[in-house]
Amino acid sequence: MTGTPDRKIRPLNLSARAAGPEMPAYPEPVLGNPAATLMDSGVGNCFPGLEFDLRQLDVRFFPGLVFSFPGVTPAGPDGTQGAQLVYADTTGDPVFAEDYPWVADLALALGGPAGDALSDGQWYLHAVEQKGRRIELYDISVWQNALLYTPYEGEIAWWIIRLIERDPDPALADLTIELTQRDAQGQPTGQPVTLRGKRRAYLDDEGMISGVYHPGELTASMCSPWTHDFRDCACQYWASNHPDVVLGEMDDPNDAGSLQAGQEPAPGDPLQPASFLDWMRRRTDPARDVQAQTTIDGARPFRYDPYEINLRWQELDFVLQGQEAKATPAGGTLPDRKPPETPQQVYDDLRLNLAPLEYILALRYLYATFSIRAPEEVTPQEERAWPGLAADLRAARQILLSVAISEMTHLRWVNQMLWSLSAALPGELPGYRPAVGPATDCVDPQHSLALERALPEVIAEFVALERPGGEIDREYEDLVTHLRGNPAYPAGLFQLAVRIDSDGLAHYHKFRDIARILAPYEAQSGLYLRTLTEAPPDAPGMPQALDLLDAAVADLREGYRAEAASAGSNAERSIAEARIIAARDRMHALWETGEALARDGLGIPFFARLPGRAHG
């Protein structure tokens, strides 16, 4: 048994569910059913859909009538497209058992002259009117002093019908429709039939789609066979059930795997898990482990063919957390560690250790990005001799820069944790002060300030820094444990530490990927690296670059301060928005400046103005 269901609440209106603050609850299937049986697991946008075609509901949008929505063939419109009346019949329609005046009037009309008219010849939905707005289902133009009516094709006609509202008062008839016949040119002709009523309620009181829809009707418009759609539809809109891209199978896709214990991935899967694979790829093709293509045409040769999929679809892999998997993991426990015990310890660690570290890493990674040649610097001769060099450089720069930006985002989150902690424990912790860059007069000697080119040993150092089970990873893991376990803290605060920690795992994979991408050029570093050296802070261009950095830092500090104060002030919220946008603009300018200087071999000495540090 799964509790006592209340039909007034289920299956709809679960939107108010909550497992706790900051933690939406998941809908629960009844005993014995997987979550994949729930309506929450199926796709609701249909062309024609996966589980069933919700467009079929609109076929019977008006009680007593059945429509179809023909679209035009490649031959073009012939005037019969739009919303065609299939038939009018009140038999078996539960609406006509309802006791409202409009239902009686409609039954009278359909049983009388209107019904008689509609039974003779082909009729079309001409117009709908609701809340005083009447929309004709035609494109209307003026042609030789007359109005020319071109019927909308079925797709647009369907959308107009889909956009009719259902007023919650069942007694209120707020919808008027008009039907006409058409002449051979598609022009409305003859006496229209006007009916007043209400859009059908598609669900009954038990939460089931109305019994007016016959078995088989809701799936009738879907692909035949279903595998046709699974392979052949150009939509690709159902990635949640039918992924476009995945990562290849790993031993432990959900959790607690070897990576998290600090072990290397198994040999033989060098692309894992940095590269996307096309999920629909033919499993027997040699290209099955090649990364996914950027165009549908490019991907097509490697995918299952039409017809082939009918007998092969069970080769497709299930996917957990983005990775192909045969099963959920058997379980596993995380290493038992001792988290920091007091809020003050956490606060100090965030302020004195992690905030400076994130800032320093962002700039070290940015410097390394500047050191890699831009693809446009590759000469045609070099590209001929080293095919793929320009693409590899672009890839390496893009990945490295994304990690640098990510570290700047971490800096923000560390500050957000700081201001949240200060606000939660005002008597115990000092008031929030922004922590952007080293907070004390001297930099923690454990934080390397080396600005270096992306040489193999430097990338290897970055890999080591971000390694699962490494010091940074463990710091955040401890932080998560501490924050999650303390009810004095805001309920969702631990999620920030989780996010930073999980990003670290992504960074680790990305640095390993960079190492692999650049490995072919190791012996000739000039092919992929600029002759970049850290310039003195007073070298031409450097004061301006450092001024930009200082200004960005100042904007961030003020923006964070304002955001921390915005919990009580709309004015501070506006300041926070403006200053953080300004900081981003300055970082954009710094990127452009840094690139220009790097092309001339000049590296910005990002840390030259840190307190207590002489350039050396």
Added chain:
Amino acid sequence: MSGTVAETGRIIGIFFDPPMAIARVGASPEPMEAYRWKVDENPHRGVQTRIEPAPTLVPVPASPAGEPPFRLKVEMPERIVFKDGKERVKPVAPFFELWARVQARSGKVTAEPVTPALLARFGTRIHDLQFIVTAANRKAQARTKRAADAAIARVVFRADSYARHMLDAVSPHTEGEVQLVRPDAPLPLGHVQTFLTEPPEPGDRYRLDQVRLRFTPGKGDSFGPPEASEAVASPLAPGDFVPHVTEYGRIHRMTRPENRILSSGSPWLGYSFGADTSPKWPTPMDSYDGARIDPGRSWGLIDDTCDLVIEARIAVAGHLLSTHARAFAGPPDFAPDRRPMYSIRDELEDRELPPAPVDLETTPNEILDLFRRVFETASLVNLDQRRDWALSGNAWMHGARNKNDPNWDEGISPRLGPASMRRADAPYADLTPDYTPGQGETLAPASGASERLPYTTVVQQVHARMADSPVLRAYLARRPDRVRDLVRPPFGWVSELPARVGVTPPAEVPVGRHHAEGHAPAPRGAPLRFRDPRTLPDTSYDMRMPPFMRHSMGVPLSVTRRQYDLLMAYLDKLESDPAWRAEPGTDEGGAA
């Protein structure tokens, strides 16, 4: 022995839970174990949805012969294994619980499981409970408009008839009509089954005395006439058509020999959507095997999926009580821990329910859940492919001579061509150009063998963060106007659209309707408006969220109107009311 109404109250109705369920095909005889969604609590993986095993109902024979009847026992699987030892997918076979609504003498109504004891209380028994299950596949009928091309199964049985009731479908017909599916070779749409109930024992965690019916769907096979054996497959991309050149493409079997059981005499074999110029429904019209190669003649294939209605009927105290449930047999959910952001539930709620209440207790969680689902879907999307596909389509719709010309859409905002999602696509594009500085204004990204789908990578990275409550709330509070610009508005209701296209614009999105009293918002530029499905600009693809994805009937996807209204209301609150910006659990928040 039954009691009097005065003693026992009365049953005023029966119902199924769930009222609707999705079954999912698979060829394995072992059904999929039960699992539920749960938040992943491991710091290394981020806050995201995972699946975990749930108590599973396992049929076990009541006698050593191994034949029905079966009773159910509850097992907790250690893990969910999606395929069996022969690599066959396990089908998802939903249970339906039967409940009664019982009214006490006080007038209070409670829901009680339908059990032998409950039925005895009201003077009846399991044997008197009848099920009628009607399943149908009408896919061929929908194209040929011929009832004899439907496949319909109907079984009627008592609840204590514990055998498997096979849903073997045949085509209805009149004298002289060719049946697509003949009675001597029916289409197997699966089976339904009931189970022996178990009297409850003290301390039982689960009640197994309740009446349950289970629907097990078909295997997911294709069926056709003898002609549908093997054929040349189009080598082109989905949506493209191959001329009638028979040596073009690879040859594949399309059905198993034992499944070539349909009639060759039905017009479904050889049906072609382009055989005449008349408009066709359903759309897309080319949605059957055979459509891709000119002249688009159908191979006459159908499958063993269906949708069905289950009816339960029982007479109590002279009144007939009945109820219905529905099931749909669809494809497997191949990414079971990734939820659609636009689900069937969302679509039904959008059609049926009034706007969601704007409430500090519930709204933040609803929006957080929406953004988590956005991430879950986005994490499996190949955005690079989507972007190339959508922008190429824009060029065709707008008559651009050269779809690769970065300037063909000059003056249009958001951009529709190669500049979409690039720096020139201001103010919409922001983070993506930051993360992808090496990309130019091209349709397909520059991407060598080592590159990692640049747009796909960015969308995953950005939306992973938005799945975290402090990040999401802070971002929405800090940049409400950017979010308003960035999220594609849904189409307006009929009453919000102009009577004539282009004469007046659709209604404005009521930005600020939920602002705190006295709040003076910063001035916006052009008003934000709902979209109109009749106009080219509103049906062109651009980078607004969700970017480049397809909605019903092939137009750009938006979130539902109900989701959109709630998001806009939340932005108003976050922008203007400090109490909404405060973190739950703190003094200002109060939501905890």
